[in-house]
Amino acid sequence: MLETIKQKILAGERLSFEEAVALFHDDDIHTLGKLATSVAEKKNGNRAYFIQNRHVNPTNICVNRCRFCAFSRSTGEKGAFELSIDEILRRIELSPEGLREIHIVGGLHPDRPFEYYLSLLRELRKHFPRIHIKAFTAVEVDYFSGISNLGLRDTLLSLKKSGLDAMPGGGAEIFANSIRERLCPEKITGERWLEVHRTAHLCGIKTNATMLYGHFESSEDRIDHLVRLRELQDQTGGFQAFIPLSYHPQNTDMGGRYPSGIDDLKTIAISRLVLDNFPHIKAYWVMLGEKLSQVALLFGADDIDGTVIEEKITHAAGAMTGEGLTKAEMVNLIRKAGKVPVERDAFYETVKVYA
Amino acid sequence: MRIGKKTALNLLRDSDLLELGRIADGIRKDLHPDGIVTFIVDRNINYTNACINKCRFCAFYRDPDSPEAYVLDEEQLFEKIRETIHQGGTQILIQGGLHPALELSFYTEMLKSIKKHFNINVHGFSPPEISYIAEKSGLTLRETLLTLKDAGLDSIPGGGAEILSDRVRKVLSPKKIRSSEWLEVMEEAHGLGIKSTATMMFGSIEGEEDIIEHLDAIRSLQDRTGGFTAFIPWSFQPGNTEIAKQEPDVNSQPATRNPQLIPATAVDYLRILSLSRLYLDNIKNIQASWVTQGLKMAQAALRFGANDFGSTMIEENVVKAAGVSFRVTREDIINSISQTGFRPAQRDTRYNIIKHF
Numbered sequence: 001m002l003e004t005i006k007q008k009i010l011a012g013e014r015l016s017f018e019e020a021v022a023l024f025h026d027d028d029i030h031t032l033g034k035l036a037t038s039v040a041e042k043k044n045g046n047r048a049y050f051i052q053n054r055h056v057n058p059t060n061i062c063v064n065r066c067r068f069c070a071f072s073r074s075t076g077e078k079g080a081f082e083l084s085i086d087e088i089l090r091r092i093e094l095s096p097e098g099l100r101e102i103h104i105v106g107g108l109h110p111d112r113p114f115e116y117y118l119s120l121l122r123e124l125r126k127h128f129p130r131i132h133i134k135a136f137t138a139v140e141v142d143y144f145s146g147i148s149n150l151g152l153r154d155t156l157l158s159l160k161k162s163g164l165d166a167m168p169g170g171g172a173e174i175f176a177n178s179i180r181e182r183l184c185p186e187k188i189t190g191e192r193w194l195e196v197h198r199t200a201h202l203c204g205i206k207t208n209a210t211m212l213y214g215h216f217e218s219s220e221d222r223i224d225h226l227v228r229l230r231e232l233q234d235q236t237g238g239f240q241a242f243i244p245l246s247y248h249p250q251n252t253d254m255g256g257r258y259p260s261g262i263d264d265l266k267t268i269a270i271s272r273l274v275l276d277n278f279p280h281i282k283a284y285w286v287m288l289g290e291k292l293s294q295v296a297l298l299f300g301a302d303d304i305d306g307t308v309i310e311e312k313i314t315h316a317a318g319a320m321t322g323e324g325l326t327k328a329e330m331v332n333l334i335r336k337a338g339k340v341p342v343e344r345d346a347f348y349e350t351v352k353v354y355a
Numbered sequence: 356m357r358i359g360k361k362t363a364l365n366l367l368r369d370s371d372l373l374e375l376g377r378i379a380d381g382i383r384k385d386l387h388p389d390g391i392v393t394f395i396v397d398r399n400i401n402y403t404n405a406c407i408n409k410c411r412f413c414a415f416y417r418d419p420d421s422p423e424a425y426v427l428d429e430e431q432l433f434e435k436i437r438e439t440i441h442q443g444g445t446q447i448l449i450q451g452g453l454h455p456a457l458e459l460s461f462y463t464e465m466l467k468s469i470k471k472h473f474n475i476n477v478h479g480f481s482p483p484e485i486s487y488i489a490e491k492s493g494l495t496l497r498e499t500l501l502t503l504k505d506a507g508l509d510s511i512p513g514g515g516a517e518i519l520s521d522r523v524r525k526v527l528s529p530k531k532i533r534s535s536e537w538l539e540v541m542e543e544a545h546g547l548g549i550k551s552t553a554t555m556m557f558g559s560i561e562g563e564e565d566i567i568e569h570l571d572a573i574r575s576l577q578d579r580t581g582g583f584t585a586f587i588p589w590s591f592q593p594g595n596t597e598i599a600k601q602e603p604d605v606n607s608q609p610a611t612r613n614p615q616l617i618p619a620t621a622v623d624y625l626r627i628l629s630l631s632r633l634y635l636d637n638i639k640n641i642q643a644s645w646v647t648q649g650l651k652m653a654q655a656a657l658r659f660g661a662n663d664f665g666s667t668m669i670e671e672n673v674v675k676a677a678g679v680s681f682r683v684t685r686e687d688i689i690n691s692i693s694q695t696g697f698r699p700a701q702r703d704t705r706y707n708i709i710k711h712f
Contacts, residue, residue, distance in 0.1 A: 027696065029658055030373045030374070030376055030377035030380065030658070031377075033373045034371075034373050034374075037373075257690060257694070258650075258651065259694075260651065260654045260691065260694040260695050261650070261651030261652055261653075261654035261655040261695075262654055262655060262657075262658060262694075262695045262696075263694070264651065265655065288651075289649060289651060289652070290621075291620070291621035291624075291648060291649060291651075291652045292621065292651050292652060292655070294620055294621045294622055295621050295622060295625065295652075295655060298372055298373060298622070332617055332620070333620055336620040336622050336623060337620070337622045338372075338622075
């Protein structure tokens with residue numbers, strides 16, 4: 001570990017771009033993990049969070065065909081689906097007691113009007129007034145602003161008025177244009193993604209941020225991504241959690257390999273160290289596997305996401321995890337990592353501490 | 356300096372995993388300074404699933420008179436060996452249940468016919484099998500081992516150790532040989548020049564003291580014989596096993612620490628792996644268990660004391676029966692090793708390097 005970087009971290013000073021890149025090339029993962037843990041503990045003590053949540057994908061029909069995606073279909077293609085609002089409501093009714101959050105992301109459907117999304121939110125709000133709705137990535141919101149002709153701000157305000165509580169962080173991938181062109185040429189640019197989140201924050205909508213890593217990108221591209229998020233967070237403070245997403249190669253056009261377990265742990269730790277203004281770093285167990293996400297709690301993560309009923313997108317690309325974990329399993333994973341399990345809602349408010 | 360049982364127990368109960376991992380990583384680096392991580396190309400062949408031991412943590416065994424019980428015939432066995440050699444394999448791991456109808460001659464004939472037809476290392480028969488063969492044939496352990504060695508047995512797998520604490524074995528596998536006998540088989544084998552590995556299955560009902568007792572028994576025997584080539588800790592997989600289906604008995608004697616049988620977590624695994632590297636200062640190689648932990652965790656294990664990826668497992672039946680199945684090719688293993696900055700190398704049973712990649 002480069003001694004000056006270590007001293008800076010311990011003194012609570014911000015890392016430069018070059019210093020952050022150097023961390024990726026350092027082999028001392030044990031020290032890296034300890035430093036990340038010290039930062040995580042300053043922010044969240046010995047707590048680690050989880051949530052009882054479920055996923056809903058209204059459709060997999062998408063006008064974008066990102067090369068890393070194994071989930072999307074074209075209209076009429078085998079395996080394409082679209083759920084009606086009633087079908088979505090019925091699925092949520094079947095969820096176990098204690099659900100705190102519905103996570104909704106879907107494809108960019110060529111025909112559905114903006115009104116469908118607004119009435120989906122209204123119906124959800126009406127039927128499940130106590131469950132938070134975290135819905136629509138920046139990519140979807142940008143698309144809605146096109147089909148609604150309302151512009152970004154009014155699109156977001158309409159969604160919020162209809163019941164949107166928070167936005168997930170998907171669609172960020174890697175901001176660098178050179179990588180994005182190879183990864184997802186049809187998707188909005190990194191600049192636009194940041195613009196959507198900035199506007200959401202200004203409308204009072206909290207959001208998350210993600211980074212899809214382990215494909216074509218360099219360490220510099222990863223740090224560029226993190227630094228741009230850090231800059232926006234300095235301005236708005238609207239991000240809640242950062243979630244590094246480990247690339248899954250199966251059934252995608254791009255193929256390739258899974259990133260190594262060591263790379264996954266390093267990426268969590270470096271995210272924690274660079275994003276000094278983000279309250280939470282999430283080790284999303286669906287992507288990392290429950291085993292590695294547990295170990296990630298010792299590398300700076302303070303959240304392992306949730307019970308995640310019905311995850312489809314990562315599983316389409318060869319996730320080796322089950323489609324859900326029980327509350328008892330989450331509590332056990334966190335406890336065995338030596339942390340105090342805290343069940344949270346979508347805004348990181350404590351629901352229950354499992355002392 | 357060698358650590359004692361008390362220190363080890365404290366490290367297991369209460370230590371910073373990253374600090375423990377760093378020390379284990381340093382020891383691994385000292386023992387294997389060239390950054391090589393090895394693996395073996397081999398196949399698990401289970402000649403029978405019929406077993407009278409009926410261990411409660413096992414999902415593989417069948418009653419000898421069950422319609423699902425099988426014994427492989429020679430042609431099935433040879434076909435599996437031919438495929439193994441065709442895929443670059445240098446070893447077959449032959450293990451099976453304790454089948455009451457199979458005599459010593461079955462085993463010696465099997466070994467002789469394999470050796471007559473193939474040039475391959477036979478890594479065969481864990482101590483419970485050897486003990487059972489001896490008992491049925493009326494020979495001593497030493498005579499049995501010599502007979503098997505003469506027939507072609509090269510080395511012995513470290514299975515059936517589970518936890519070498521009779522307190523735990525009484526609950527988990529009451530009919531299986533006791534700790535002392537497991538160790539006795541290994542000591543006799545080592546004395547005859549038959550090398551073996553040692554395993555530990557943790558995360559069932561054992562307490563922390565039992566784990567330390569296990570590590571200490573292995574280290575003491577290794578001090579006397581030097582016959583263990585590697586140590587392989589792996590975690591109990593509860594799927595489809597009798598002990599996991601049963602209602603927890605809170606009054607059982609001895610009392611069990613883990614009545615709900617919650618599987619060991621990744622953090623438990625890395626802690627025990629690191630501690631094994633610290634404690635077993637006289638065993639050169641520690642294997643990561645991708646079969647029970649998955650490839651990504653096995654990669655992480657390389658920085659927590661492990662220096663070997665075990666086998667490519669062209670075929671694996673026992674862990675699969677407990678509902679855990681990671682499908683992995685030789686290329687996956689080579690890539691997994693090189694991805695983490697180590698140099699992958701194929702080895703033979705005695706850890707001689709056959710080929711670098």
